[in-house]
Amino acid sequence: MRLALAEAEHAPLTGDVPVGAVVLGPDGAVLSRARNEREATGDPTAHAEVLAIRRAAEAVGQWRLTGCTLAVTLEPCTMCAGAIVLSRLDRVVYAAADPKAGAAGSLWDVVRDRRLNHRPEVIAGVLPSPAADLLTHFFRTAPR
Numbered sequence: 168m169r170l171a172l173a174e175a176e177h178a179p180l181t182g183d184v185p186v187g188a189v190v191l192g193p194d195g196a197v198l199s200r201a202r203n204e205r206e207a208t209g210d211p212t213a214h215a216e217v218l219a220i221r222r223a224a225e226a227v228g229q230w231r232l233t234g235c236t237l238a239v240t241l242e243p244c245t246m247c248a249g250a251i252v253l254s255r256l257d258r259v260v261y262a263a264a265d266p267k268a269g270a271a272g273s274l275w276d277v278v279r280d281r282r283l284n285h286r287p288e289v290i291a292g293v294l295p296s297p298a299a300d301l302l303t304h305f306f307r308t309a310p311r
Contacts, residue, residue, distance in 0.1 A: 168293045170187075171215075171240050172262070174202040175203075179305055182207070184203050185203070186214065187239070188202070188215035199220075201219035215239060216251065231255045238260045238293070241261065259288070262297070
């Protein structure tokens with residue numbers, strides 16, 4: 168999670184919300200790192216999770232990320248939860264809950280929906296305070 172937090176710290180430099188993500192392989196090796204890049208790239212899908220998943224798939228040479236873990240500083244949204252399920256990640260670890268848009272247990276629970284063919288393990292609340300502090304500072308100081 169500390170690697171994901173380090174990624175999140177760089178996101179505000181481009182005006183992006185400070186969210187960071189890391190994908191770890193089955194052996195715990197870092198496959199990819201990413202941070203939000205929506206403002207930096209103008210891409211509405213450039214959430215940290217989606218970018219980390221894309222880069223991890225490229226690193227392993229296939230779209231199935233079986234045995235891999237995604238660590239992210241903010242609970243994934245519905246788009247990211249869908250990408251997590253579709254990429255077959257085994258585990259999602261997140262720091263801060265997102266009661267307004269979270270799709271891993273807060274507002275929705277897409278990743279554990281029994282109607283889907285894959286349901287990764289979810290571990291919530293890992294280092295939530297540093298992640299929440301980054302977000303709070305960003306939104307308090309961002310120009311409106």
